[in-house]
Amino acid sequence: MYRYDEQDHKLIRERVAQFRGQTERYLAGELSEEEFLPLRLQNGLYVQRLAPMLRIAVPYGLMNSTQVRRLAHITRKYDKGYAHFTTRQNVQLNWPNLEDVPDILAELAEVEMHAVQTSGNCIRNTTTDQFVGVAQDELIDPRPYCELIRQWSTFHPEFAFLPRKFKIAVCGAEHDRAAIRAHDIGVQIVKNAEGETGFQIFVGGGLGRTPIIGVSIRDFLPETHLLSYLEAIVRVYNQLGRRDNKFKARIKILVKALGPEEFARRVEAEWEQIKDGADQLTPEAIAWAKRFFPEPVYKTVDAAHAGALLRDQAGSNKAFSRWLERNTFPHRVPGYQAVTLSTKPTGVPPGDVTDRQLEAIADLADHYSFGEVRVTHEQNVVLTDVEQEKLFELWEAARKHGFATPNIGTLTDMICCPGGDYCSLANAKSIPVAEAIQRKFDDLDYLYDLGDLDLNISGCMNACGHHHIGHIGILGVDKKGEEFYQVQLGGNASENASLGKVLGPSFSREEMPETIGKLLDVFVENRQPDELFIDTYNRIGLEPFKERVYAKAS
Amino acid sequence: MPKPAKKPVGAQPENPQRVLCDGAVVENQWQLLQLGGDEDVSAESLPAGNLILPLTLWLELRGTLQARKNEIGVWLDSDETADLIGDAAKELPLIAANFPAFTDGRAFTAGRLLRQRYGFTGELRAVGNFIRDQLTYLTRCGFNAFAYQGDQPMEGLLDSLQDFSDSYQAAVDQTQPIFRRRALA
Numbered sequence: 001m002y003r004y005d006e007q008d009h010k011l012i013r014e015r016v017a018q019f020r021g022q023t024e025r026y027l028a029g030e031l032s033e034e035e036f037l038p039l040r041l042q043n044g045l046y047v048q049r050l051a052p053m054l055r056i057a058v059p060y061g062l063m064n065s066t067q068v069r070r071l072a073h074i075t076r077k078y079d080k081g082y083a084h085f086t087t088r089q090n091v092q093l094n095w096p097n098l099e100d101v102p103d104i105l106a107e108l109a110e111v112e113m114h115a116v117q118t119s120g121n122c123i124r125n126t127t128t129d130q131f132v133g134v135a136q137d138e139l140i141d142p143r144p145y146c147e148l149i150r151q152w153s154t155f156h157p158e159f160a161f162l163p164r165k166f167k168i169a170v171c172g173a174e175h176d177r178a179a180i181r182a183h184d185i186g187v188q189i190v191k192n193a194e195g196e197t198g199f200q201i202f203v204g205g206g207l208g209r210t211p212i213i214g215v216s217i218r219d220f221l222p223e224t225h226l227l228s229y230l231e232a233i234v235r236v237y238n239q240l241g242r243r244d245n246k247f248k249a250r251i252k253i254l255v256k257a258l259g260p261e262e263f264a265r266r267v268e269a270e271w272e273q274i275k276d277g278a279d280q281l282t283p284e285a286i287a288w289a290k291r292f293f294p295e296p297v298y299k300t301v302d303a304a305h306a307g308a309l310l311r312d313q314a315g316s317n318k319a320f321s322r323w324l325e326r327n328t329f330p331h332r333v334p335g336y337q338a339v340t341l342s343t344k345p346t347g348v349p350p351g352d353v354t355d356r357q358l359e360a361i362a363d364l365a366d367h368y369s370f371g372e373v374r375v376t377h378e379q380n381v382v383l384t385d386v387e388q389e390k391l392f393e394l395w396e397a398a399r400k401h402g403f404a405t406p407n408i409g410t411l412t413d414m415i416c417c418p419g420g421d422y423c424s425l426a427n428a429k430s431i432p433v434a435e436a437i438q439r440k441f442d443d444l445d446y447l448y449d450l451g452d453l454d455l456n457i458s459g460c461m462n463a464c465g466h467h468h469i470g471h472i473g474i475l476g477v478d479k480k481g482e483e484f485y486q487v488q489l490g491g492n493a494s495e496n497a498s499l500g501k502v503l504g505p506s507f508s509r510e511e512m513p514e515t516i517g518k519l520l521d522v523f524v525e526n527r528q529p530d531e532l533f534i535d536t537y538n539r540i541g542l543e544p545f546k547e548r549v550y551a552k553a554s
Numbered sequence: 555m556p557k558p559a560k561k562p563v564g565a566q567p568e569n570p571q572r573v574l575c576d577g578a579v580v581e582n583q584w585q586l587l588q589l590g591g592d593e594d595v596s597a598e599s600l601p602a603g604n605l606i607l608p609l610t611l612w613l614e615l616r617g618t619l620q621a622r623k624n625e626i627g628v629w630l631d632s633d634e635t636a637d638l639i640g641d642a643a644k645e646l647p648l649i650a651a652n653f654p655a656f657t658d659g660r661a662f663t664a665g666r667l668l669r670q671r672y673g674f675t676g677e678l679r680a681v682g683n684f685i686r687d688q689l690t691y692l693t694r695c696g697f698n699a700f701a702y703q704g705d706q707p708m709e710g711l712l713d714s715l716q717d718f719s720d721s722y723q724a725a726v727d728q729t730q731p732i733f734r735r736r737a738l739a
Contacts, residue, residue: 007720007732018717022687030706035685038657121657151722151733157694158666158725161659227723227731238663239635273671278724278731288737 001062001372002147002292004112011155012109015116019043020102027099042122042160044115045101053422054093054101055118056108060128060146060170061089061375063113065362068373070111072358078104083358085343085351087415087466088167089127089375090118094422116154121162123153123234127169129177130340130376133293134384136332140189140197142172144289145226148281152227159234163241163249166234167206174495179377181205181214181497182469184251185233190220197223203233203263204255205497207463212252213497217264223286225271227279232271236263296370296385301335306388313392322444323395323406328386335388339369341381341403342413346438349431350416351379353403360401368394378415380408410447411455411520412438415466419459419476420483426459428476428483433457433512440513441520450520453533454493469493471534472519473500474512485512489519489545490537501542504550515549522548567629567652567681567701572708574700575677577715579708582701584648586629586681587611597622606650606679609634616642623647629681632660636667643674650701653682662695669696669726689714696726 004012022039025031031039040046044055056071063071071091075083078100084092096104108114117124126149128142129135149168153159159166169178172189180186186202199221205214221229237251240258255263314321329338341361344350353361361381365373368390369383376382381403386394398404407413414437417423419430434457441447456470460477467473473488485507488500507515520533522545527536537545566588573582586606589595595611597618606627607615619626627648628639636643643649649668651661661680668674679699680692686706693715702711724731 005736011718011720011722014718018687035656035687039687121659148733152731154722155691155718156723157691157721158662159659160691161657161662161688235663239660243658243660278729278734282734282737284737285733288733 001064001143002059002150008112009109012112012114012116013106015043015114015155016102016105016109019105023098023102038120038161040101041120042117043101043105044118045098046119047424051095052098052101054096054104054115055086056091056093056113056115057118057125058090058113058375059150060126060132060143061130061377062143063373063375065365065371065373067111067113068358068362068365070107070113072355072362074104074107075355075358082352082354084349084418085353085375085379085381087377087379087417087464088118088125089130089377090125091375092418094418119165120160121164121166122160123156123162123166123168126150126153127167127178127183127377129171129173130374130382131177131329131338131384132172132374133295134329134331134333134336134338135173135175135177136330137174138172138332139174139191140172141293142170142187142189143293144286145187145189146170147292148227148285148289149230152230152279159238162234162238163243164246164251166237166251168230176493176495176497179466179469179493179497181495182207182466182493183214185230186214187226192220199223199226199229201229201233203267204252204260206250206252207466207468208250209247209461209463210250210252211463211468211499212256213499214252215255215260217260217267224281225275226281228275228277229267229271231274231279232267235270236266240266298333298336298385299387301387301389303334306335310388310391317392319406320392320395322448323404324391326406326410326448327404327408328391329382331385333385337386337388337391338382338384339386339391339394339398340376340408341383341398342405342407343380343403344407344413344438345402345405346412346442347435348402349418349421350414350434353381357401357403360397361403364394364397367397378413380413406444407447409452411441411450411453411516412447414438415454415456415470417458417464419457419465423459423464425462426476427461427478428459428485429509430457430459430465430474430476433474433476433485433509436509436513437516440517450523451530451532454491455516456491466493467491468499469497470500471532471537472516477506479506483509485509487515487519487549489542490534492534503542504546518548519545566654567650568703570701570703573679574702574708574711575679576698577712579712584627584679586650586701604648606648609638613638627676630661630664632658634664635660636664636672639668639672639674641672643668643672646674646676648677648679648699649674650679650681651697653680653684656683656685656688662691665692665695665697666726686711686714690717694721694725694727 026036046053169180169183170187188200201218202214374382416434420426457474458465458467469491487503491500584604629650681701
C-alpha cells in the first residue's frame, strides 16, 4: 500500500498543528462558531446529537494492521471502545471530546492516518471497489490512480470551499462494486481499441433529496490526463455551481441545469487549456504510483488439492459451507480467495465494531492476508488474499470474534446509516428497523434462496444509507413528530444503475418486517428459476408488490 | 443557464487602513470604490489617487482611463469570473477578488486563472470576509495581498501564512505536483 515519505509526514503533522491552534482559538473564544464550523468539518469533526463525531479517512478503504490496531487503541483511550465503518469506506468515532481531537489526530498521524477532508464542502475521500487487485473481472487495478487522486485533492487550495461536498469513486472492473454512477464524479477504467488505458468519466450522480444517476461526459480520456480532467470538472463546478441554496448546490443540479452536453462542452474547453500542464500523468509518474501497490508474494499452490480440501471441509460442515458460499469471493490467483468479515450480526448496528474486534481484524490480516484490510462501502471488512487452505482456520477465528455471520450480499447484509440514534439530521431511527428485519429473516436457507438482495436504510432524505440504490430501499420520514418509513423498490448501484421507485404510503416501524415479508412473498411467487429480486422487479414492475402490500384485509 | 447565485446582503468589501502584502503589514494605498447603483460615473468624476473599480464600471470606462493606467485597479465580485478581465489583466497594477462570505470559494479559482491563464503579475488582493485560516490556500492560488477586515490581530495572520511548508498538487506557488517531483527524484 501507499507509504508516507518524510514530506507526507511533515504535511500531516503541520495539519495537526494547524487544527490544534484552531481548536485552541475556538475554545478561547477567538474563533466564532461559524468560522470554526468548516475548519472542523475539513478535519472530520461533526457536532452530533449526543457528542462530537470524528470521521477518520481511510483512503480508498485500504488500511494495514498497524493502523487498525491504532484505531482500536484510540477507541479505547478517547471513546467508548467501538468504531463504525461508513459507506465511504471511512471510520467514525461517535463519542470523542472536542478537546481531545487534536491528540487523536496526532496519534493517527504517527501511523500515516488523518481526518483530512472527511467532511465539509471539499473533495472527500476517493472510494473504490473493495476487491481491487484480486477480482477476476478487473481490467486494471485502480489503486495507483486513487492514490494520485488522493494527493491531488488533499489540501487542494482552489477547491476547499466548494458549493457543496464532492465525491469521487473509481472502478477498474467490469462489475461496478463502487457505485460510481452515484457519485459527483465516477471514473471507470477502460481500454480502447488500441489497448490503451483510459477512463470513462461520469458526472452528476448522487443521492440525497434529488437523486440522480450520473451521465457519461467522456467515453475515453487518455490515462495521462486524469488529473487535469478532474480539475477542469471541479473548476467549472466551483465557478458555476449554485451557492444560494445548499439543496441545489451539488454538481448534479448544475449538470441538469446546463444539460450534460453543455456541461461537457465547458469542461472540455477548460481542460483544453490545462491538459498539457504539470498535472500530466507521465509514464514515470504512473510507474511511481504503481510501485506502492506491488503484487504480494503469492505461494504457488496446488489448486486442485486446495479445491478438494475445501470441498471436503464444506461437505462435512454446513456452517462453514454457508460462510464459504456467501462470505468469500473468487480470486484471480489460483489457490486464493478473498474473505468478507461481516459486521452485520443481528442486534449490532451495521458497521459497528468493538476495539477487541478491531484488534482481531488486525491479527487476522497479519496471519492470513499480508497485513492489509479493506473497508467496503457496504460497511464490512475484507481480507483480500487468503489461501484456500487457511479458510477453515480463518473462519473459526472470525466466528470467535463475531464477524463470521454468513450473510454477505443477502437481505440481512444491509447498508444502514446511524439514523436518529446518533445523527442530528435524521427524521427517524434506522438501526432498530435493521435489527427488526434481521430478527424476522434469520433463517439462512430462506435468505440464501432469495439470493443477492441489497436492502438499504436511511434515516432521512440525505440518504447516507443509500436507500435510492437499494433493490429495496427504506427511508425514514417524519409525520407530525412521528417516525414512519417509506419503501422504494428497484434501485441498483451497479453498472445497471437505477433509482428506486416509491411503493406508496409509508409504514410504521412495527409494520416494516411484515411489509418486507410481503414484498419477498411476491418475489418468490413470481420469480423464474434463480432469478434475483432486482431482475424479477424489472420484469414485473411495481404493481404486483404494491397490490399485495396495500391489499385491504378481507 | 443555471440561476445565478444571489449575493448575500451587506457583504460588500471594506477599505481597511492596513493590509497584509507580501508577508508584511503595510498602509493601504488603494481605495476600493463601491457603487450604490444609480450614480452616473465618468472618468472625470472619479476621485484622485489609487482606485479599485468594480468590474462593470471598469469595463465601461477602461477606454477613457489610459492616463491613469497605473492607479486604476479592478475588483471582481464572487459571481464575476476571471475571463471577464481576460488578457487585459496583464496591464493592471492591482486586481482584488471579493469574498462576500469566507465559505464562498469562487475567488480561489479567479486567482489561479488570473495568474496562470491571463498573465497577471500585479498585486492580487483578497478583500471581504475571508478568514485567517484560508491564507495558505489564498497564497497558493496567487494572492499576495490581504485586505483583512476581521477582528483577529494582524500578527496571527502572519503566523497562518506559515501553516504548510509544502503541497501535494500544483498551483501558482508550486508549479510541480509532488508526484512529479518524487517520480523524478
